[in-house]
Amino acid sequence: MNEAQKDPMFEIFVSEAKEIVSSLERIFIELKEGNRNFDVAVAEALRFFHTLKGSSAMMGFDDISKVCHRVEDIFVCMRDEGKLPTNLDNFILDMLKLIDFLTIQINRIENSQQPQDAENIEEVLEKVEMSLAENDKVQAESEKRYHIRLLFEEGWEMENLRAFLIVQNLKQYVKVLEYLPSDIESNMASSEKIKKEGFFISIETLLKKEDVVKLFESFAWVTDIKVEEVSEKASLTKEISSWQNAIHSTNKLINVNIEKVDKLIDLIGEVVITFSMIVQHQEIKTDENSSFKNLTLQMSKLIRELQEVAMSMRMLPLSSTFQRLKRTIIEMSAKLQKPVDVHITGEETELDKVLIEHLTDPLIHIVRNAVDHGIEDKEERLKKGKGTTGNVYISAKNSGSEVVISIEDDGRGLNKEKILQRALERGLITSPDDIGEDEIFELIFQPGFSTKEEATEYSGRGVGLDIVKNSVQKIGGRIFVESEKDRGTRFTIRIPLTLAIIDGMLIDVDGNVFVVPLSSIVETFKLEKQQIVLENEIPFVYRRGICFSVIDLNKMFYGKDMLAKERPFYLGILVTNGEKNGVLLVDNMISQQQIVIKTMPAILKQVRGISGCTLLGSGNIAFILDIDALLER
C-alpha cells in the first residue's frame, strides 16, 4: 500500500474516485428532489459505478470494485429489464449509505488505513436487490419528449446559421418545441454561445432515441450528440444548466495537487515582495529614468494580476458543501419523519478551499439543529397554521471582501425564557436584567450551553454552538443569530474570502512594524494625553459617550510603556471584532497595503495577540495582530 501511495496513478485514482462519489451523491439527491429524470439518473449512476469499478479493480482495491460490480448489476437490471425499486425513497437512502461506504473506503485508502469491513454494506445490497420489483415499465406509445445537446466542431464558424439549418431540417420529422440560444436567426453573438456551450433543442416525437440521434448524424459539423428522454414538465433551461455543469466539470478542469498551488502562491508572494524591494532600492529610487518607471508600473500590474489568478485557483464553489448539508437534511427528515424542503441559493459563491474545509462541520451542526430543534412536528406546524413541510433556506453571497452564508429555518424559533433560565442555572448571568434583549440569543454560543435536555441521534453529543463559534472564529469569521418565536431562526456567518492575503494597515510601535487587518479597523483618531484615563494602571479612553479600553502594544510585547513617552498627541486606532472594541495606541501609521500572510514558525512559543507575520517590501518582518486575542481580556 505504501509503495502504491507514491505512485501518481494512486493520486489520480483517489481524486477521480472522490469526484465520482460526490457526483453520485449529487445524482441521488437530485433524484430525491425530483429534479432529475429516473432513467437519466440510472444511466448516469451506472456509468459512474462502472468507471469506479474499473479503476479500483485496476488499483487492486477489490472490496470497492466488488461492491461497484454488484450495484452495476442492479442498475443494469433497472435499465434493461425495466425493473424498478418498490420504494424510491428507501432506494435512495440505501444508495446514499452505499456512497458513504465508498467514501469511507476511499478516505481510508488515501490515508493508507485498513479498509472498513464490508459486511454492513452486504446487507444493504441484498435489500436493494430484493426490492427490485418485476413491474415492467409501462411503454406507452405516446409522443415522447427529448432534450438534445449538440456540440459543433470548431473552425466552421457561423454556428448560429448552422444551428438554424438543423432546426429547419428537423421540423420535417419532429415537432420542435424550443431551442437555445433562441435568437440564432438574428443574433450573430449567439454563435459564440453555441461554440462554448453547445446548441440545445427540445423536441416531441414518436421516434425512438436511437432514431433521433440518427437525425443529426447527417450534419458534418456536429461532433457530439446527447439525447435525453425527459418527462412532460422538465424544462429545457433546467436541463441545460445540469449539462453545462457537466461540460464544465469534465472538459475544462484538471486536477492539481493543492500543495503545488500553495507553493505557487508562496512563490508569487515572494515575487511581490522582491519586486517592491527592487522598486524601493536606493539606486533605482534615485534614478529619474522615466522609462524604467513605466516598466515597473507595468510589472506591478502584471504581478498583481498574477497574484489574483493564483489566489483564485484555491477558490472553490460552496456547492459541494451545500450538497452535503442538503443530504444531511434529507436523511434527518426521513429518520425523524419531518418533511423538510431545502432551498439553496448562491451555491456558486466561491471560497478558499481551506476555509471551506473548516466551515463544513459548523454548517452541518447548524443544519442539524435547525431540523432537530427548530422545525416542529407536522401536527404542531398545522396547529400554528404553517404548512406541514418545514423549510430550510441555505444561502451564500459575496459582500465586499467577505462571503456571507446564512442558514434559516421556519421552525419554532429560539425560546428566550428557556435560554435565560439555562443561563441562570449555569451561572452565566446572575439575573435576567443583566442582559439586553438582543444579547439573549448570543448566550447560546457560550460553552456548555444546550437547551435541549435529551440527546438525540443528531444532537446533544456534547458538541455545542460554542465549538461552532470557535471554528468560525478560527478562520477569521463571525457568526450571528436572529430568531423570532414561531417564525424561525437564522444563523449568519461572515467569513473573509481567503486567508492567505488580507488588506492591512501598517503601523509603527516604537520602531516595530505591525499589521492591523483593515477589516477590524473602525476609525483612527488623534488623542491627547489627558484624554487617556489611567485608573489603577488601566488605561481607557472616552469617546462619543462610550468607554474603550486602551491596548498598549508596546507594553504588551516589549515591556515598555507607551504612555511614558511625552508627545503632543497620540494616535489611536479603534478596532473591533464585531462584539468588543478597543483602542490601539501607535506611534505612526505607515501605509495601507495587501499583506501576504505567513504563519509563525511552529517551534516558537505562541504569542498572544499575534496571528502571523508578513514580509515587507524592505525585506523586514512585520507581525500581524490578532485583534480577537487582543480584545479578549
Added chain:
Amino acid sequence: MQEDLLSNKVDEFEEAMKDMYLIFKVDDQLYGIEIKYVIEIIGLLPITYVPNQEEYVKGIINLRGKIIPVIDARMRLSKPQKEYNERTCVIVTSIDDFLAGIIVDHVSEVAVINKDQISSLPQTYEKIDERFFRGVASLNERLVLILDCETFVKPDRINL
C-alpha cells in the same frame, strides 16, 4: 530498476554523510553537529525580535521569503552573551522539515568522526546540560563536543 539505482544512490549519499560533522566554535570550544541536519550557512541577517520566547530564541529572520527562527548557541549553552561580529554566522538546520537557524561565533570545518571515536561525557559536571550532548571526540588533538541537533534546536516543551 532505475528506482533501485536511485535509492541506492540515496543510501550511498546518506552513508557518506553519516559520519560527517559540521564543526563550529563558540568562544574557543569546538562543537559538532551532524551534517545531515545542515541546509546552509549564512551570514547574520537582520533579526526581528519575537516577544514571549525563551531567552536564547533571538527572533525570526527572513531567509529568501522563508521565515525561520534563530537561536543563539551561546545562550543555549548558558554562556555569557557577546556582541555579534562579522565572523558570526547562522547555521540553517532542518529537523523534520522545520527550519531553524543556530547563531554561532564561527564555523570552522566539516570533519569525519567515526562512531568509535566518540566517547561519552563524564557524568560529574553538573553545569553541563547533558541532554544536548552525544559525546566528545578528539579531532586533530582538539576536543569536539558532539551536539544532539534535535534537542539543541527544538524547544524543550514541544514534541514536533
